[in-house]
Amino acid sequence: MSQLSLTRRETVLALLSGAASAAAAPAFAQQAEWLQNYDAGPRNAVLRSSTPMLSPETLQATEQAIAAYRDLAARGGWQPVQLPERMGLGARGAAVAALRQRLAVTGDLVQKAGESNVYDSYVEAAVRQFQARVGLSTTGSINRATIVALNVPIERRIRQLETNVVRLRTWSGNLGSRYVVANIPAATVETVENGRVATRHAAGVGKIDRQSPLLQTKIPEVNFNPTWTVPASIIRKDLIPKMRKEPNYLTENKIRIISPSGGEIAPSQVNWNSDEATRYTFRQDPGGDFNSLGFVRINIPSPYGVYMHDTPAKGIFGDDYRFVSSGCMRVQNVRDYVAWLLKNTPGWDRAKIDEVIASGQRVNARIADPVPCYWVYVTAWATPDGGVQFRDDIYNKDGLGPAPVAALQGENDI
Missing domain, CATH: 3.30.1490 (Dna Ligase; domain 1)
Structure with a gap:
């Protein structure tokens, strides 16, 4: 396939799936290479962006995604698919053919996958990529939540992008050379350094009736082996x-x-x-195996009395629905997180962190350069290297009505 043989529709699909870069000419070249070298399977199905969610690049990509989705809607968008609630590798039939067509519309299923009624490795990889883009576990198999996400109308997706591009513009300025962003509807935390994502963590955030607040602050201190x-x-x-x-x-x-x-x-x-x-x-009492704060509490001064912390209930980080707390935020792989927070603080390397945690003693570590921290609410965005992302509007701040996938979930006990 030559670079110039790509149609306008293929360029739109490239933007939707994240296969293209922001610039028009590189987009053609990268999409061509991607289609030629694509290796079906979970290793390449999930695109991991190193572009910060709050950045000019994300803002530009999101603006382009709006144009791409409007273009796709003008061409008919996608139709609802009727699928069994359990379907995976090896399945055959009309439902698989409908699934392939739906995934092809948004560029999750590549053209070289061809037309078939077989749930093969290409379909599995495409389902993984779609699940990653909507914040579901990347199993590569169809379940009820995946079906609901597939059937969200394109009109709602466009309105999500339009609503959130306004939020992204608010945060597109200089946020600092090192900072933390917690995106509440995505239930994720990312650390950013010199314009690139340094670490990314799943999080447990506030329940619908005990919401995590939006805030802007700085992280001054880490408490090891805290009481609660x-x-x-x-x-x-x-x-x-x-x-x-x-x-x-x-x-x-x-x-x-x-x-x-x-x-x-x-x-x-x-x-x-x-x-x-x-x-x-x-x-x-302190104790990472039973204390509700786990081994670490991260102080974040605010009028809301909330903070970030470890948890003994680490199983929640494998769940799709992580709206489980009373407003504070639980952070996955918290040792990596605090090691990044303390990296410029003398005497606090990873070995020291592990030593203090193992001691069981209460120790406070003041961060030499308090790190800016932003708790934000973004339910749709795009990055040049990560595709178009959607998350449920769990707190109903978008004004579009109940969140589709979240309606399937029950409240988790704390």
Whole structure:
């Protein structure tokens, strides 16, 4: 295939899937090379962008994606597909043919995959790529959440992009040479250094009824092996009901009750059928295996009283639906995260971090150059090397109605 043989439609598909760069001429060359050298399979199905989400490059790519989606809509967009809720490699039939057609429309399935009614490695790779673009686990197999995401109308996707390009313009200026961005609807955290993503982390963020706030601050300090003081809202909403059902809950989780005078009292001394517990302080001992903050708390001064932290419940990071907290943010691979935060602080290399955590002692580390931190809300964006990304509007801030995929999920217990 020559560089000049690509049609306008192929260029649009390149923009949709992330196969093309931002500039028009390089887009043709890169798309041609991508189509020729594509190796079907999970290794290449998921494109990992090193472009920061808050950047001029992302803003430009998102503006181009809007044009591409409008172009695609004018050509008929895509139609809903009727698929079984479980389908994967080796499946055959009309449903697979419909799936291939749907994935081809947005460039997730490459042209060299051909036409077939077989769920082959090309289809599996295309499904992985689509799942990555909408924030689902990249299994390469069809499930209910993937079907719902496939069937979101193109008109809604365009409105998502139009809404979020305004947000991206707000953040397209100079955010600092080193900074942290937590995108709440994506439930992800990325660290950025010198204009490139340094590390990326899954996160657990606030439930719909206990939302993580939007904020702009700086991270001044990391606390190792912290205690956890239970917030008043959690005492009322969670702890009192829990104690009514499980009287040994506090003891088993090493949570102490501290009276206003500073003394410790036994759980049996509290009337759990009243609001008496709200008069006390509840403090959990340090311990990464059971403490709700895990091994690390990252302080972020704000009027909301929220912060970032580790968690003993690391299984949540493998879930698609990570809206599980009371407003604070749990961070995957927290040791890598704090190592990046402390990299310019003398005496705090990775070996020192591991040593302090292993000691079990409470230690505070002041960051030499407090790192700017932004908690933002972006449900649609594009990057030159990462394709067009969509996430559920979990807090209904886009004004487009209930989020499609999130409606399938239940609330997770904390």
